[in-house]
Amino acid sequence: xxxxxxxxxxxxxxxxxxxxxxxxxxxxxxxxxxxxxxxxxxxxxxxxxxxxxxxxxxxxxxxxxxxxxxxxxxxxxxxxxxxxxxxxxxxxxxxxxxxxxxxxxxxxxxxxxxxxxxxxxxxxxxxxxxxxxxxxxxxxxxxxxxxxxxxxxxxxxxxxxxxxxxxxxxxxxxxxxxxxxxxxxxxxxxxxxxxxxxxxxxxxxxxxxxxxxxxxxxxxxxxxxxxxxxxxxxxxxxxxxxxxxxxxxxxxxxxxxxxxxxxxxxxxxxxxxxxxxxxxxxxxxxxxxxxxxxxxxxxxxxxxxxxxxxxxxxxxxxxxxxxxxxxxxxxxxxxxxxxxxxxxxxxxxxxxxxxxxxx
Ligand SMILES: [Mg+2]
Numbered sequence: 001x002x003x004x005x006x007x008x009x010x011x012x013x014x015x016x017x018x019x020x021x022x023x024x025x026x027x028x029x030x031x032x033x034x035x036x037x038x039x040x041x042x043x044x045x046x047x048x049x050x051x052x053x054x055x056x057x058x059x060x061x062x063x064x065x066x067x068x069x070x071x072x073x074x075x076x077x078x079x080x081x082x083x084x085x086x087x088x089x090x091x092x093x094x095x096x097x098x099x100x101x102x103x104x105x106x107x108x109x110x111x112x113x114x115x116x117x118x119x120x121x122x123x124x125x126x127x128x129x130x131x132x133x134x135x136x137x138x139x140x141x142x143x144x145x146x147x148x149x150x151x152x153x154x155x156x157x158x159x160x161x162x163x164x165x166x167x168x169x170x171x172x173x174x175x176x177x178x179x180x181x182x183x184x185x186x187x188x189x190x191x192x193x194x195x196x197x198x199x200x201x202x203x204x205x206x207x208x209x210x211x212x213x214x215x216x217x218x219x220x221x222x223x224x225x226x227x228x229x230x231x232x233x234x235x236x237x238x239x240x241x242x243x244x245x246x247x248x249x250x251x252x253x254x255x256x257x258x259x260x261x262x263x264x265x266x267x268x269x270x271x272x273x274x275x276x277x278x279x280x281x282x283x284x285x286x287x288x289x290x291x292x293x294x295x296x297x298x299x300x301x302x303x304x305x306x307x308x309x310x311x312x313x314x315x316x317x318x319x320x321x322x323x324x325x326x327x328x329x330x331x332x333x334x335x336x337x338x339x340x341x342x343x344x345x346x347x348x349x350x351x352x353x354x355x356x357x358x359x
Contacts, residue, residue: 009125012155016164018109153236175234252340273319286311287343295338
């Protein structure tokens with residue numbers, strides 16, 4: 001590995017089947033049953049998460065619920081409860097942060113931890129990983145799979161290696177042997193399309209890809225080719241970034257002339273909601289709470305908020321809530337000089353499927 005600079009020790013912690021595990025922990029009658037979280041099979045719902053028991057029937061997330069029922073007729077459907085997942089996630093991240101301040105959240109149930117400078121009192125990264133797994137089990141009654149490696153790439157692949165409830169440690173001198181027999185698909189930058197092109201070139205396994213010269217990969221994949229060249233050798237310099245948790249996103253406008261017409265204000269709220277929705281999308285966040293801010297002509301300012309059952313980044317949903325909240329203000333009876341739309345109670349991760357669950 002990189003010979004200059006001290007060896008890094010990175011953990012990737014990934015909760016096992018998180019949504020389903022939370023429900024199964026809280027309701028013992030679900031033990032051993034094929035449980036899925038998702039929309040109803042009667043509607044056009046999709047599966048958001050499947051327990052390991054359900055996965056044995058070939059059920060996967062993003063599969064239409066109706067198709068899942070055909071594979072397993074005694075499947076137990078549970079409506080997603082994001083408030084509960086988020087509360088649980090905060091407790092779990094508290095545990096992670098009790099081991100190192102260098103925690104990078106990747107999603108609601110997944111994080112990179114840089115423990116290079118935080119090995120005491122445990123003594124080694126492996127011992128830290130074991131202590132984290134014990135703490136999550138003891139305090140939250142849930143299991144987390146952990147991968148330990150010299151960088152994010154290796155830690156991430158390692159956490160997936162022995163799931164669920166696994167611990168995989170890849171010391172620097174084992175990196176090459178660990179990666180060699182794996183499919184190129186295991187590399188984080190390789191999606192189905194890239195995989196197809198690599199396999200067509202004879203690069204099916206990581207060890208095959210290592211034979212590819214850097215300039216050939218760059219010719220095939222551009223800048224991305226250099227990343228592939230490094231990744232298949234286990235080289236990854238990306239730091240664990242301390243992403244400070246964003247608490248809110250908002251957008252507001254002060255108008256040169258006071259606004260009197262509610263219709264005009266509603267249109268403005270839609271515009272502000274669109275801007276908020278876009279910045280949520282850019283940061284891969286969704287929000288539970290929508291707030292509007294209204295400043296009247298005499299400078300008095302009020303806010304109105306609503307918290308949703310399901311987090312959203314949908315521009316129309318945010319705009320709709322904002323318009324409803326406006327009707328709870330005196331806008332229209334009093335002139336308005338400033339309008340704002342904000343969202344808070346934010347959640348990390350890809351939640352595009354959410355709109356499908358509301359049927
Ligand atoms: Mg997970």
